[in-house]
Amino acid sequence: MAKDQREEFDFSRLLKQKGVSRRDFLKFCTGVTAALALPASFVPKVAEALEGAKRPTLVWMEFQDCAGDTEALLRAANPTVAELILDILSVDYHETVMAAAGFQAEEALAKVVKEEKGKYIAIVEGSIPLKDNGVYCCVAGKSALQSAREVCGNALATIAVGTCASYGGLPAAKPNPTGAVGVKEAVPSATVINLPGCPVNADNLTAIVVHYLVFNKLPATDNYGRPMFAYGKRIHDNCERRPHFDAGQYVERWGDEAHVQGHCLYKMGCKGPESYHNCPTQRFNEKTSWPVGSGHGCAGCSQPQFWDTMMPMYNRLPKVPGFDIEHTANTIGIGVAVGTAAAFAGHAVISSFRGKDKDKKEDSQ
Ligand code: SF4
Numbered sequence: 001m002a003k004d005q006r007e008e009f010d011f012s013r014l015l016k017q018k019g020v021s022r023r024d025f026l027k028f029c030t031g032v033t034a035a036l037a038l039p040a041s042f043v044p045k046v047a048e049a050l051e052g053a054k055r056p057t058l059v060w061m062e063f064q065d066c067a068g069d070t071e072a073l074l075r076a077a078n079p080t081v082a083e084l085i086l087d088i089l090s091v092d093y094h095e096t097v098m099a100a101a102g103f104q105a106e107e108a109l110a111k112v113v114k115e116e117k118g119k120y121i122a123i124v125e126g127s128i129p130l131k132d133n134g135v136y137c138c139v140a141g142k143s144a145l146q147s148a149r150e151v152c153g154n155a156l157a158t159i160a161v162g163t164c165a166s167y168g169g170l171p172a173a174k175p176n177p178t179g180a181v182g183v184k185e186a187v188p189s190a191t192v193i194n195l196p197g198c199p200v201n202a203d204n205l206t207a208i209v210v211h212y213l214v215f216n217k218l219p220a221t222d223n224y225g226r227p228m229f230a231y232g233k234r235i236h237d238n239c240e241r242r243p244h245f246d247a248g249q250y251v252e253r254w255g256d257e258a259h260v261q262g263h264c265l266y267k268m269g270c271k272g273p274e275s276y277h278n279c280p281t282q283r284f285n286e287k288t289s290w291p292v293g294s295g296h297g298c299a300g301c302s303q304p305q306f307w308d309t310m311m312p313m314y315n316r317l318p319k320v321p322g323f324d325i326e327h328t329a330n331t332i333g334i335g336v337a338v339g340t341a342a343a344f345a346g347h348a349v350i351s352s353f354r355g356k357d358k359d360k361k362e363d364s365q
Pocket residue numbers: 235236237239240241242243245263264265266270271272273292297298
């Protein structure tokens with residue numbers, strides 16, 4: 001999109017054109033404020049920032065990927081406010097969706113890197129192979145490594161979407177034949193924020209853009225470069241099946257009664273106790289569900305090198321952080337169930353004492 005068109009951009013008019021009411025827009029602002037873990041008092045600030053936003057330029061690079069993150073971005077059947085936020089970005093280059101092709105497309109990318117150095121946002125999907133001078137992934141006659149150095153090295157910031165761009169993902173799984181790595185490892189000088197997951201949750205990508213528009217900076221991250229608002233909590237601690245874990249109620253076989261009843265999937269290999277992501281609260285597909293909600297355990301896909309450290313998929317974790325080391329898969333349920341039973345028994349004893357106490361008082365009156 002040409003620069004003069006960008007300057008003419010009017011978000012309020014876009015909302016009207018797409019039939020989004022003011023009420024729906026404010027509802028979106030409330031949701032994204034909550035997703036960013038900001039207090040409700042920030043809602044007007046978020047609305048104001050979006051309405052007055054100047055379109056930041058964005059280029060979307062795809063390297064060793066399955067295009068799942070692009071699919072996640074384009075997934076919705078109906079236009080939502082979140083998609084409109086992505087409309088406020090000037091997406092000048094995206095191989096999968098752009099109309100231009102070949103030299104014309106590459107010219108658009110080179111123009112952004114040259115004319116908007118230090119001002120544009122780069123999004124990377126897919127890992128970058130380092131082995132043999134990066135010959136295993138080439139686009140337009142350049143290796144992914146060369147392109148990443150040029151594009152991410154000159155960007156204001158790079159958002160690595162999905163686990164492959166963040167940490168190498170599946171291409172980096174042993175024996176990693178192409179020497180695949182994530183963006184930060186390939187271009188250490190770049191400012192990179194990681195949004196791992198297979199695929200990325202498009203709502204978290206939207207929230208990062210909103211955070212940037214409101215505060216003019218990227219959100220705080222953890223040791224793995226992931227934004228705290230989305231990866232600060234363990235899946236296990238927000239999971240709707242957690243009461244069943246605590247009660248020692250586990251699915252033992254796919255399709256058994258416990259599975260039908262929505263009990264805990266820990267014994268079926270769920271990696272939620274060792275994975276950090278906001279899947280249980282943010283969910284997917286317009287917040288309808290998420291893997292554990294649908295009856296399959298968490299695969300741990302937002303953790304670095306999850307394919308090497310968390311697999312086999314259906315093997316249970318040997319121990320659960322937060323429990324004693326001797327609490328293996330077989331004893332946690334029993335231990336918790338016994339503890340719960342003991343707590344109930346204790347409660348019953350106290351209640352019966354209270355009852356006796358009450359009887360005594362009534363007798364003496
Ligand atoms: Fe949920 Fe998995 Fe934890 Fe069970 S083990 S409570 S299914 S995250």
